[in-house]
Amino acid sequence: MGVLPVLPVLIEDSTMSLHGLEEHWNGEETFAYLPEKSPVPRDWVAGALESLPEALRTGCFCLLTSGSTGSPRIVVGSKGRAERLAAVLHQAQQSEPVAETIVTLPLSYCYAFVNQWLWARMSGRRLVMTHGLSRPDALLASLRGAGDAMLCLVGPQVPLLIGMAGEEAFPGVVRIHFAGGRFPQERIPRLRAMFPNARIFNNYGCAEAMPRLTLRPAEAGGEASDIGLPIPGVQLKTGEAGEILFRSEYRGVALVDSEGCRPIPDDEWIASGDLGREDAGGHWHVLGRPGEVFKRYGEKVAIPQVLATVNQHWTGQSSSYRDRDSAGEDGFALVLCPVPPEETVRSILQALRALHPRTHWPLRIESRDALPLLPNGKVDGGALKDLDGKLLHWRQRI
Amino acid sequence: MTNLEKLKDLVIDVFLIDPAEFRLDLRRDQVDTWDSLGVVSLAVGVQETFGYHFTQEEALSVQSVNDVIAILSRHGIGFDAA
Numbered sequence: 001m002g003v004l005p006v007l008p009v010l011i012e013d014s015t016m017s018l019h020g021l022e023e024h025w026n027g028e029e030t031f032a033y034l035p036e037k038s039p040v041p042r043d044w045v046a047g048a049l050e051s052l053p054e055a056l057r058t059g060c061f062c063l064l065t066s067g068s069t070g071s072p073r074i075v076v077g078s079k080g081r082a083e084r085l086a087a088v089l090h091q092a093q094q095s096e097p098v099a100e101t102i103v104t105l106p107l108s109y110c111y112a113f114v115n116q117w118l119w120a121r122m123s124g125r126r127l128v129m130t131h132g133l134s135r136p137d138a139l140l141a142s143l144r145g146a147g148d149a150m151l152c153l154v155g156p157q158v159p160l161l162i163g164m165a166g167e168e169a170f171p172g173v174v175r176i177h178f179a180g181g182r183f184p185q186e187r188i189p190r191l192r193a194m195f196p197n198a199r200i201f202n203n204y205g206c207a208e209a210m211p212r213l214t215l216r217p218a219e220a221g222g223e224a225s226d227i228g229l230p231i232p233g234v235q236l237k238t239g240e241a242g243e244i245l246f247r248s249e250y251r252g253v254a255l256v257d258s259e260g261c262r263p264i265p266d267d268e269w270i271a272s273g274d275l276g277r278e279d280a281g282g283h284w285h286v287l288g289r290p291g292e293v294f295k296r297y298g299e300k301v302a303i304p305q306v307l308a309t310v311n312q313h314w315t316g317q318s319s320s321y322r323d324r325d326s327a328g329e330d331g332f333a334l335v336l337c338p339v340p341p342e343e344t345v346r347s348i349l350q351a352l353r354a355l356h357p358r359t360h361w362p363l364r365i366e367s368r369d370a371l372p373l374l375p376n377g378k379v380d381g382g383a384l385k386d387l388d389g390k391l392l393h394w395r396q397r398i
Numbered sequence: 399m400t401n402l403e404k405l406k407d408l409v410i411d412v413f414l415i416d417p418a419e420f421r422l423d424l425r426r427d428q429v430d431t432w433d434s435l436g437v438v439s440l441a442v443g444v445q446e447t448f449g450y451h452f453t454q455e456e457a458l459s460v461q462s463v464n465d466v467i468a469i470l471s472r473h474g475i476g477f478d479a480a
Contacts, residue, residue, distance in 0.1 A: 297435065326442075353414040358435045397412060397442040398435060 032062035040072040048256040065207040076254040085250035099148040100126035110211040146172030154180040154377040179203040185224035186311040225285040244276040245269040299359040334362035365394040
């Protein structure tokens with residue numbers, strides 16, 4: 001066997017030139033598309049690509065997963081499957097009236113890559129590149145100039161967007177999609193005021209699904225946990241531990257991690273990484289990551305449910321990290337951003353008292369001026385625990 | 399801050415009651431959050447605030463704010479208003 005050629009690695013361009021991406025998508029050779037900033041060493045990526053078998057060296061593309069687990073992983077997708085998914089999403093998301101899509105997330109993020117770049121390419125829609133919330137003025141200008149536009153966001157962006165836009169409304173946005181974390185159900189009225197002509201959707205998936213699994217129009221449910229129905233071509237079930245498992249016609253074809261490259265068989269049920277359940281109406285509900293659902297003094301605690309209560313009384317950002325109390329029992333700390341007034345903390349505590357048993361209460365309520373974010377807009381869970389710059393507002397004395 | 403004011407703040411904080419709910423004769427059975435974990439939290443809070451560690455028997459015997467005051471008073475911690 002001869003030496004396999006080195007596969008090309010594209011780095012997302014801060015000048016937002018998409019020429020190289022288009023060229024490689026049109027080409028035969030498998031390529032990797034990586035964020036400009038990533039904690040994953042480039043030589044690790046090069047080694048991972050070297051491990052791809054010959055069958056995966058054409059017709060595929062490789063993306064890094066978020067890295068929030070701390071363990072780098074590459075998902076190898078099939079171009080053909082991704083194109084079919086983009087076409088299915090066009091129908092399922094009722095995107096025909098959409099003329100353009102405004103990009104606020106890194107395109108090397110699977111969600112933006114398929115939902116926006118690939119969809120725009122296939123449907124002949126305009127792709128409006130922005131630097132997201134890092135350049136608010138430019139993003140506001142894009143929103144003001146929007147014409148039948150689609151936005152793809154992640155939940156933690158919403159308080160920042162609201163803070164940036166104030167009372168301004170953007171009638172040119174007609175679709176807003178959320179993915180990549182908790183759906184901001186409590187902010188829907190505010191989002192409807194800001195985007196009066198937009199339909200809002202909760203999308204659910206994971207990088208291994210490349211990336212979509214389910215879809216719910218905001219009006220089709222009332223809980224953040226409700227991720228709606230599987231899109232055509234996707235099957236869901238729960239495993240023995242309550243984890244969401246999926247099969248999908250569009251899923252990635254292989255995973256590459258420190259153990260090497262592992263092709264994903266067609267009939268394999270793949271864990272999405274969340275715990276969930278199906279309700280009587282066929283809608284699926286995400287109960288949280290396995291780390292977000294745990295037992296405390298024998299009682300099951302789902303952090304997302306507690307955050308839903310918190311967000312009824314808090315318009316800023318909220319996040320959490322796991323910790324233990326002095327007795328060694330599992331718990332979590334609630335982190336608010338920016339620093340809340342004390343009366344707000346008090347109203348949050350009153351709501352926790354009214355709606356949750358003590359076992360559900362956070363061990364502490366902390367705040368920060370800014371939440372540490374990963375390049376894809378998700379909260380950096382590892383950095384959240386750092387003591388620097390944290391204020392303590394309340395704690396359980398246990 | 400008097401010891402009574404400190405105890406009031408502690409009880410409000412541990413049981414998440416409204417300040418207006420606080421009374422010296424407030425009883426455990428009147429506060430839904432005064433559960434078993436609340437008992438432990440109150441005991442820890444008393445130690446942190448007053449430097450006295452309830453025995454297990456004392457912690458379990460507390461049925462009201464007045465009981466806390468009585469125990470602490472027996473150990474030389476004064477509550478002038480009590």
